[in-house]
Amino acid sequence: MADTIAPTNPADASAPRQADVRTEEMLVNMGPQHPSTHGVLRVVLRTDGEMVLQSVPHIGYLHRCAEKIGENVAPYQYVPYTDRMDYLAGMNNNQAFALAVEKLTGLEVPERAQYIRVMFAELNRIASHLVAIGTYGLDMGAFTPFLYCFREREMLLDLFESACGARLTYSYITIGGVTDDLPDNFVDVCSEFLDYFEPKVDDYNNLLSYNHIFVKRTGGVGVISAEDAIRFGLTGPVLRGSGVKFDLRKAKPYEIYDRFNFDVPVGLSGGTGEIPRGVVVGDCWSRYYVRVKEMIESVKIIRQCLRDIPAADEKEGVCNKKCKTVKLPDDEVYMEIENPRGQLGFYVKGDGSAIPARVKARGPSFCNLCVLEYAGKNCLLADIPAIIGSMDVVMGEVDR
């Protein structure tokens, strides 16, 4: 491939020739079957040696007409489909759709059910972030934190299983409440888990977050400034990693989030406090670390839930009795919540029947993925998994 460029002017043939290494660009298909694209994402890379000049994401390999199905079934039947969108955060997806339908129909949710919803949404946020952190370590070549994260996630799934019987696609949070009440000793077991889990976060930090190689790999890579983050419509940890303190749980509290004390962690520049040197606001490390901090905040919220949750009321139950018979008014509504990956919004339009006329989801992974083309250029090939991993996209929800 090394070649000299022929002089343009034949008269200068005697002059010393300007020699330069001429390299060729190469198009590489990363995906749809690739270990670090977290599903069936396909990224077309225009590379020059190890340098990536351009990366263009191509999506649609997991399209399942999830929104169209919503126009053919009643809302309570559609809840299981929302599980399949972002399969790592099923509870949060259930919650978003349930809240949208409740906003449209004005269904009341029992207070105990609201506490349970918040608790499970936060537990699922922890479970989802554990996967994000673990697989991010995997992308960087660190295998062990992945197994540690999954060890703790297994326990969370045990908790979910105890409440609803499912370990991945829960359909637990449904229209008008939750499907079933908690087991009797749930509060004890859950606080036992939280006591166990909180010190483990330090383990992840020592093993991965503050690891010198890890910081070198992710610090200063894929930097997205705050302005660009807002311009691209990024949400969730990707937005907060860029230093924008915006969280729907604080900005527009839904459910009962206004009753709890918690912080919104944002990306900070390196060299201050616990943040290692070499980290820039908005880089991959900041996005990763926001997730670590959010797990601790979620633990705080769950502890407050466990403290304040009202006792079970046999008469009222945990689900509104009209949840399956309610008709959707001829109106439209848009409701968004803070998913582990960002703002998940559901637009539901009713036409007076029991079946919605239109369902549309605004998926955080889909909207966050659009920044890949901007962040993943003029970087090294090894940085592409770092950037994709720090977005924490779930293809099930990108393609829906």
Added chain:
Amino acid sequence: MTQFSVPWKQSPPLEYRGPARGIVALARMVYTMATPIVSRFPGPILLGAIIGGTLLVWAHWMLFGFVETIAASDVNGAAHSVWGQTLTTAEIGAYLDAHSIVASGILKYLLWPLQLELLRDLVGLGAIFGLFNLIPVYAIWWERKVAGRIQSRMGPMRVGGWHGWAQSFADGVKLVGKEDLVPEQADAMLFRVAPYLAFVPSLLAFLCLPLGSYWVFRNVDVALIFIIAMVGVEVVGVIVAGWASNNKWSVYGAMREACQMVSYEIPMTTVLLIPIMTAGTLNMVQIGDMQTGGWFSWNAFHNPFTFIAFITYYIASLANCKRAPFDLPESESELVAGFHTEYSGFRWALFFFAEYAAMFVVSALAVTLFLGAWHTPIPATWAFEEDSIVKIFLNGVLFSSPFWFIFKCFIFIYIQLWIRWTLPRIRIDQVLYSCVQVMFPIACVALVGHAVWMVLLDGTVFSDIIRWILGLLTAAVTFGFLSVAAFGYRNGRQMVGYLAVKQLPGA
């Protein structure tokens, strides 16, 4: 409303504490394994154990004495092994008579073929090939067990009964049975040849690897250069594999390998000059023989520069045999599987064998050149008086060269595994930066420093004090690691998938 049990509750504390626990567990394990067999054939097993034990002790004693005496009686006076020498029946007979071995009459006939050099070499080659095959098989199984423990799981547990010891054999059988796939667009000839180009050099490196003063197949004067060359030639196989696969990821892997290998050979070879300077020879056997006299006489503790050189060599050797954190050629999160993306079955297994054999070879170089080769940490002068068969046997085990050599090599392989399952992978620019900007200057400084030290300070009291300090420091670090590991083994019982672990055999 049902109560549900907590699946992640810690297992109840075992009744035995401290070292007793390990002993009891071992006894239980042996008992569980042996009971069904022993209860079925008690007589033959007892008889076999007595005969086998006697034969083992006798054979061990005979073999050690035999190989070493014949070699020492070489007319040239140079240290030579039994391999590659002319040897007559008379010499064998004289040796056996001199040691008044009871069965010498029969043994003479049994050992008669040993005078044929070709036959002897074939036996030696067979032994080396066996070693070459067994080391990867066990290193792979061991890697999976170590990875399992690091990741709080069990690793392979099924095949073979006890902790999945036969897992690698089962994998081997599976791989041999798989279809030999050659991609349609690949350069078929090169694609087929490439695994052998990687496999054969790492096998050749074993030919000059001394497992003891006389336990070497060919005692070559330039053995060190030969081994480094063979480890370096392995890269050709990788590049050919990457190119012939006609896959962009494979080409990436191959180019990374070439780039990394060529870069890291410079600091690696530079620091290898340091033990060569100390010993004044490239002969691995002579370098090893110079380090008799226990822990403190090992090359690594010679002076601070040799110590730095040892650490530098070890890091460079990681890059050289593409182990984490330098496993860029096959980094699966970036390049799918790097240069062996398109390989499957037996050819893929050959790459694996080459990689693990290379791991052993670079560890063996580290051991031979820096850490006392095949010598025990205790000086050989502390050996027992050989007046009873038990003491002969004990001496054989405690001062057995091959045992200590392989043991030390496996310690270094263990450190490679430990690093691999702990650290993330570094980026290609960081790989080259750390080579050119960090390792190479350090290697040069160590080389010059060692030369100056040899001229000015060698043999002084100060030099001895430094040697003892470095030796004690390393001993303390080793002891500290062992204590931490023991503590972790005792207290870190939490496994992934608690319920699954309960059902595993041997758990």
